[in-house]
Amino acid sequence: MLPAPMPFRIATEADRPVIEALISRSVHGLMSADYSHDQLEAARRHIFGVDGELLADRTYWVCEHGGTLVAAGGWSRRRSLFGGDQSVGGRSVGALLDPAHEPARIRAFFVDPAFARRGLGRALLSLCEQEAARAGFQALELVATLSGVGLYAAAGFTLVERFEVMLPPGVEFPVVRMARRISPG
Numbered sequence: 001m002l003p004a005p006m007p008f009r010i011a012t013e014a015d016r017p018v019i020e021a022l023i024s025r026s027v028h029g030l031m032s033a034d035y036s037h038d039q040l041e042a043a044r045r046h047i048f049g050v051d052g053e054l055l056a057d058r059t060y061w062v063c064e065h066g067g068t069l070v071a072a073g074g075w076s077r078r079r080s081l082f083g084g085d086q087s088v089g090g091r092s093v094g095a096l097l098d099p100a101h102e103p104a105r106i107r108a109f110f111v112d113p114a115f116a117r118r119g120l121g122r123a124l125l126s127l128c129e130q131e132a133a134r135a136g137f138q139a140l141e142l143v144a145t146l147s148g149v150g151l152y153a154a155a156g157f158t159l160v161e162r163f164e165v166m167l168p169p170g171v172e173f174p175v176v177r178m179a180r181r182i183s184p185g
């Protein structure tokens with residue numbers, strides 16, 4: 001059993017290798033029902049990865065269990081909607097959002113397949129919402145994988161648009177932009 005409340009802590013640069021390993025486990029273990037092998041390979045190479053800005057901003061969180069990283073995810077006060085440091089799209093380095101008029105971003109949620117559907121994603125989302133609200137944001141926005149839509153829909157996010165990210169070498173990767181207001185405290 002996982003202890004409650006979930007022991008999330010802020011991630012640091014030192015966590016980068018274990019976060020990258022978690023992302024690989026999560027992508028290959030939890031996304032293959034929604035995407036082809038080629039789509040996942042291209043996305044792992046060109047989209048999914050650690051975003052150093054979130055680490056520097058201290059807005060990326062991890063959860064460990066028995067010495068292993070079992071979940072990671074965060075929120076952002078910056079314009080980028082998705083993508084790690086290596087990403088070809090979705091990045092707008094350094095640009096800060098205006099909390100009064102723009103939604104905070106929910107970013108890069110990954111759960112270990114062995115710990116899926118135990119409430120880690122929901123707990124992390126709730127933590128990110130609290131932190132974004134504390135920073136003055138009134139809404140949240142994200143770009144979900146098809147595998148992530150269920151979590152965000154269950155948490156009250158609604159569809160803004162569906163679109164495809166074009167990845168080298170010409171692989172289309174469908175995603176869903178979603179948003180919701182932050183519940184008043």
Ligand SMILES: CC(C)(COP(=O)(O)OP(=O)(O)OC[C@H]1O[C@@H](n2cnc3c(N)ncnc32)[C@H](O)[C@@H]1OP(=O)(O)O)[C@@H](O)C(=O)NCCC(=O)NCCS
Pocket residue numbers: 026027030031108109110111112115116117118119120121122123143144145146147148149150151152154
């Ligand atoms: C998406 C993800 C983060 C969800 O994490 P999780 O810890 O398994 O989610 P939770 O256990 O907190 O789920 C909370 C609720 O969300 C919904 N939900 C979560 N995963 C779902 C799925 N695969 N299909 C349908 N609904 C789902 C359910 O309503 C669930 O409640 P329930 O288990 O009581 O039915 C995880 O599946 C994952 O890492 N996927 C691969 C990477 C990815 O696609 N990340 C999203 C990037 S945008």
